[in-house]
Amino acid sequence: MPINAGPEYFKAEAKYNAAKTIPEKIAGLEEMLRVGPNHKSTENLRAEIKTKIAKLRAQLEKERITAKGKGKGANLTIKREGAAQVILVSLTNAGKSAVLSAITNAKPTVAEYKYTTTKPEVGIMDYKGVQMQVIEIPAIYENCAYKGEGPTFFSIIRSADIIVFLIDNTQNEKQQLDVLYQEFEKANIKLNAEKPKIIVKKQGMGGIDFLGNKYFDFDTKDATQLLTQNGYHNVIITAFERVTIEDLADILNEGTVYLPLLIVHTKADIKGEGISAETGYGLEKLKENIFHTLRMIKVFTKTPGKEKDWPPVALHEGDTVKTMARIIHKDFLKKFKYARIWGKSAKHAAQKVGLEHELKDDDIIELHLE
Numbered sequence: 001m002p003i004n005a006g007p008e009y010f011k012a013e014a015k016y017n018a019a020k021t022i023p024e025k026i027a028g029l030e031e032m033l034r035v036g037p038n039h040k041s042t043e044n045l046r047a048e049i050k051t052k053i054a055k056l057r058a059q060l061e062k063e064r065i066t067a068k069g070k071g072k073g074a075n076l077t078i079k080r081e082g083a084a085q086v087i088l089v090s091l092t093n094a095g096k097s098a099v100l101s102a103i104t105n106a107k108p109t110v111a112e113y114k115y116t117t118t119k120p121e122v123g124i125m126d127y128k129g130v131q132m133q134v135i136e137i138p139a140i141y142e143n144c145a146y147k148g149e150g151p152t153f154f155s156i157i158r159s160a161d162i163i164v165f166l167i168d169n170t171q172n173e174k175q176q177l178d179v180l181y182q183e184f185e186k187a188n189i190k191l192n193a194e195k196p197k198i199i200v201k202k203q204g205m206g207g208i209d210f211l212g213n214k215y216f217d218f219d220t221k222d223a224t225q226l227l228t229q230n231g232y233h234n235v236i237i238t239a240f241e242r243v244t245i246e247d248l249a250d251i252l253n254e255g256t257v258y259l260p261l262l263i264v265h266t267k268a269d270i271k272g273e274g275i276s277a278e279t280g281y282g283l284e285k286l287k288e289n290i291f292h293t294l295r296m297i298k299v300f301t302k303t304p305g306k307e308k309d310w311p312p313v314a315l316h317e318g319d320t321v322k323t324m325a326r327i328i329h330k331d332f333l334k335k336f337k338y339a340r341i342w343g344k345s346a347k348h349a350a351q352k353v354g355l356e357h358e359l360k361d362d363d364i365i366e367l368h369l370e
Contacts, residue, residue, distance in 0.1 A: 008035040022060045023146035029053045030186060044222050047249040051229060054253035057188055061255070064151050076152055080159075082124060082131040083314035084294050087157050090166035091176050092139035095266040097121065098277035099166060100136045103287060108136060120156060127287040129311035130298050135160070142179055145186035154187040158257045162294050163191060165263045169272035177263075188253065191261035196247035197240040205234055215239035223248055262293050297361040299324060302342075308364045315359060322355035324365060335369040 012035055016028025033049050036042065088096050097108040097117055104123025121136040137153050144150035157163065163184075167176050184191055208224050210216060216223070216239055223245055227235060230252045237248070250256050265274025268281055275282035297319070298312035313324055321339050325332040333355075340350045343363035350366075359365070 004037050006035070006037075009037070012036075022056050022063075023143075026053055026056050026060070026146065026186070027143070029056070043218060043245050044226075047222075047226055047245045048229075050246065050249040050253070051226065054188070054249075054255060058255060060146065061151065061155075064155075076120065076149075076156060078120060078122060078135060078156060080133060082133045084132045084161040084290075084296065085159070086125070086132055086134045086290055087160040087163050088134060088136045088166055089140055089157070089163060089180065090168070090266075091141065091171075091179060094139075094166045094168040094171075094176070095277055096136045096139075096166055099266065099275070099283075099286075100134060102277040102280065103283055104134050106134070106136075120153065125287060125290075127291050128298060130291065130296070130314045131311075132290070140180055140183050142183070143186075145183045150183075151187075154183075154189070157187070158189060160259065162260045162262060162290060163189075164290065165261065167263060167265045167274075169265050169267045169274060170270055173265075188255050189257045189259060190250075191259060193258055195258045196243050196251055198243055198248060198251045199236075199238040199240075200232070200251060201236045201238070202232070203234045203236060206236075207234060208232065209236045210239075211236060212239040215242050217242055218245040218248070226252070260293050262289055264289075297359065297363075299343075299359050299361075299363045299365055301328065302364050302366040304366055304368075319359055320355060321353060321357045321359065321365065321367075324359065325355070325367060328367075332367060332369065337368045337370045339368065340366040 009032060012028055012031035016025060016032060019025040019028050029049050029052055033046060033053070036046070036049075038046065088100060090096050100106050100108055100121055100123050104125045106121055106123025108117065108121040117136060117138045119138065123134050123136075125132045125134045135156065137157060138149075145154055165177070165180055167173055181191070208227055210220050210223070213220070223237070226245065226249060227233075227237075232252070264286060265272055267276065267278075268274040269276035269279045275286050277283070295317040297315050297317055299315055300308040300310070300312045301324075302308045313327060315323060315327075321341075322333065325336055336355060339353050339357070341353050341357065341359075341363055342349050344360035345358060345363050346353075
């Protein structure tokens, strides 16, 4: 029983105990988590609730996959294309289809009536030569994470590289964000959240051990109980920063996904700031923001004596010449002699560098092989 729990918590607990279906049980537990006290003394309780929710979600997903295999559910698969996969989501009639049409080669149906989009629409967006796949997901609504084709749509979302919330400037912003955040939380997708720096390493024997104890903000006896409840009997838990038992519960739930989020306001031609698919206002800036939120860079290859090649190679911040050479062709690593660099990462034009040289956006690389 939680400490200082109010009547709302006990009402939610009664709802959970009376639930007959998995979605109803999950809804009850989520309500307990939302209205229950949240302080040091209740961390163990909250971790226990999260564990129950995770197990029920896993059971629900298993049933969905089984039903799909028997032809009873939607079977949607989208082949990844381009350097990244971008997901557009919103409540109904926020302008997703218009935005998709404006920034990609897709031609979805655009209409004023609600719930125009009934299946994911896909297009390819070009940002200065870098191709990215953009997927428009049908409108999000309350409790859709567990209803109809919602679980199928969220399974597509989970494999993406970035989520873009499109917020309609003509509607209540808070209400839109509340529904979107709640449904993503129900789908166990954490947005703009850092994954706790905990390593869970299973072993054949030896029981449960903890390394980095100074970072554990919980009693290891409670953590041991949580681990055994989740089927971990021989494991080493290593922490590299301060972590709570709720953080540990999140890590133990293998279904938890951490994704970057970009919030964009639409219909700026009618009201407020943001973008307008109608006039094109802000669309290039949107592409740029997606690119930088993904922490991507673009670099150009060059043949000695010639101009730089097109299109550029898409990489990520911190990538090196070695990364780029591997992407171009695996044999380039074996035959690599040195590279010459022009651009932000070079101390001077045509600087001679090795495989570990870190690249910057718009660098030009000339590979020299043996």
